[in-house]
Amino acid sequence: MSGRHDTAAGIARVYRGSFVHSTRDAALEILNDFVLGVDKSGKITFIEEGKNVDRLAQEQGFNTADVENLGPGEFFMPGMVDTHIHASQYTYMGTALDLPLLQWLNTYTFPVESRYRDLKFARDVYTKVVKRTLRNGTTTACYFATIHTDASLLLGQIADDLGQRALVGKVCMDINPMVPQYKELLDESKDETLRWVLQYPRVKPVVTPRFAVSCSSSLLDALGEIARSSGLHIQSHISENKEEVELVKQLFPDCLSYTDVYLKHGLLTDKTVMAHGCHLTDEELKIFHKNGASISHCPSSNISLMSGILNVRNVQKHKVKLGLGTDVAGGYSASILDAVRRAIDTSKVLTIEHPQLRPLTFEEVFWLATLGGSEGMASYNPSEGNLPPNHFRYVLFHSS
Numbered sequence: 001m002s003g004r005h006d007t008a009a010g011i012a013r014v015y016r017g018s019f020v021h022s023t024r025d026a027a028l029e030i031l032n033d034f035v036l037g038v039d040k041s042g043k044i045t046f047i048e049e050g051k052n053v054d055r056l057a058q059e060q061g062f063n064t065a066d067v068e069n070l071g072p073g074e075f076f077m078p079g080m081v082d083t084h085i086h087a088s089q090y091t092y093m094g095t096a097l098d099l100p101l102l103q104w105l106n107t108y109t110f111p112v113e114s115r116y117r118d119l120k121f122a123r124d125v126y127t128k129v130v131k132r133t134l135r136n137g138t139t140t141a142c143y144f145a146t147i148h149t150d151a152s153l154l155l156g157q158i159a160d161d162l163g164q165r166a167l168v169g170k171v172c173m174d175i176n177p178m179v180p181q182y183k184e185l186l187d188e189s190k191d192e193t194l195r196w197v198l199q200y201p202r203v204k205p206v207v208t209p210r211f212a213v214s215c216s217s218s219l220l221d222a223l224g225e226i227a228r229s230s231g232l233h234i235q236s237h238i239s240e241n242k243e244e245v246e247l248v249k250q251l252f253p254d255c256l257s258y259t260d261v262y263l264k265h266g267l268l269t270d271k272t273v274m275a276h277g278c279h280l281t282d283e284e285l286k287i288f289h290k291n292g293a294s295i296s297h298c299p300s301s302n303i304s305l306m307s308g309i310l311n312v313r314n315v316q317k318h319k320v321k322l323g324l325g326t327d328v329a330g331g332y333s334a335s336i337l338d339a340v341r342r343a344i345d346t347s348k349v350l351t352i353e354h355p356q357l358r359p360l361t362f363e364e365v366f367w368l369a370t371l372g373g374s375e376g377m378a379s380y381n382p383s384e385g386n387l388p389p390n391h392f393r394y395v396l397f398h399s400s
C-alpha cells in the first residue's frame with residue numbers, strides 16, 4: 001500500500017502498530033507495523049510503513065516520543081457501520097421474537113414506540129443504546145427513532161455528544177389500523193419532518209417513511225419531495241416478509257412492484273438505504289442499481305422474525321450497494337460483530353439449500369461491516385461509474 005499524506009493541519013495523535021481494514025480491491029488487508037497520524041479535527045492525515053516514522057515526524061511536525069505504540073494483540077480496524085438499527089426498540093432487544101413481522105409490529109413494537117413522547121424515557125434509552133453501540137465498535141449508525149420529533153432530536157444530540165457519526169430518522173407513518181394511538185396525521189407528519197430537519201444539530205437527519213404499509217401515497221409523495229428539496233438521505237424497509245410484499249401489492253395496485261412504490265414517490269435515490277430486501281426480484285435489484293440505492297442486510301432479524309434469507313451474492317451480482325444492519329430489536333444483538341456471524345451462518349443455510357452457492361467468507365462480511373456499510377450510506381451511484389467520497393472510508397477505530 002502506498003502512503004497517503006495531506007498537509008497536516010496540526011497532528012494530534014500518531015499511532016504505530018497493525019492495521020486491519022478493507023479496500024476496494026481487498027476484502028481484508030493486514031498492514032503490520034504501520035504508522036498513522038490524526039489531525040486535530042480527527043481526520044487521518046497519513047498512513048505509512050513504520051520504518052518511515054523519523055521522516056514523517058520531520059515532515060508532519062510531531063515528536064517520535066509521542067507516538068502511541070499498540071501493545072501485543074492489539075490492532076486497529078475501521079469503525080463498524082450499522083446501516084439499520086431501531087434505537088427505540090433497544091428496551092426489548094432479545095425478547096419478543098415469537099411472531100412474524102406484521103404481528104410482531106402490532107403486538108410488541110408499536111406499543112413500545114408510542115412511549116417515546118416521554119422525553120425522560122427517551123433520554124434514558126437513547127443514551128444506553130448509543131453507549132452500547134459505541135462499546136461494540138459501531139462508529140457510524142443509521143438509526144430509526146419514533147414518530148416523536150423531540151425525542152428524535154434528542155437521539156441525534158446524544159449521538160453527537162458521545163461522538164458517534166449518525167443518521168437519525170424521525171419515523172413517519174400516517175396509517176396504523178391495529179395500534180391507532182401510534183400514528184400521525186398526514187399534515188402533522190410532513191410538518192414535524194420539516195421541523196426536525198431544520199432543527200437538526202451536527203448529526204444528519206434521514207427522511208424515514210416507516211414502510212409502504214404504514215404510509216399513505218400522499219405522505220410518501222411529501223417525504224420524497226422533502227428529501228429531494230433538502231438533499232437528504234432516505235431510509236425505510238422493503239420486501240422483508242412475504243405477507244408484507246403481498247399487502248403492498250394490494251395497497252398500491254398501480255405500482256409494478258414494492259421497489260416501484262418507493263421509486264414512484266421519489267424515495268429511491270443514491271442516498272437511500274432500504275432494510276432487508278429478502279424477497280426482491282432481479283428486476284427490482286436492477287432498479288436499485290440504476291438508482292444507486294443501497295440495501296441493509298439484517299440477517300439476525302431476518303431469521304428471528306422468520307422473514308427470509310437475503311441472497312447476498314445475487315445482490316452483489318447486480319452491483320447494488322450493500323451494508324450490514326443489526327436491526328435491533330428484530331435482531332437480538334446491538335453488535336455488528338454479531339451481524340457478521342449471522343451473515344455467514346445464513347449464507348451457509350443458503351448453501352445447504354443450493355449447493356452451487358458459495359457461502360460468504362469472514363473477509364467478505366468484514367468488508368460489508370465496514371467499507372460496504374460506509375459506501376451504502378454514502379451518496380454516490382455506482383451505475384454512473386462514481387466512487388464513494390473518501391471521508392467515509394478512513395475513519396478508524398481503536399479496538400482496545
Ligand SMILES: O=c1[nH]c(=O)c2nc[nH]c2[nH]1
Pocket residue numbers: 086101105109210211237240301327330
Ligand atoms: O424489522 C423491522 N422492524 C420494524 O420496526 C419495522 N417497521 C416496518 N418494517 C419493519 N421491519
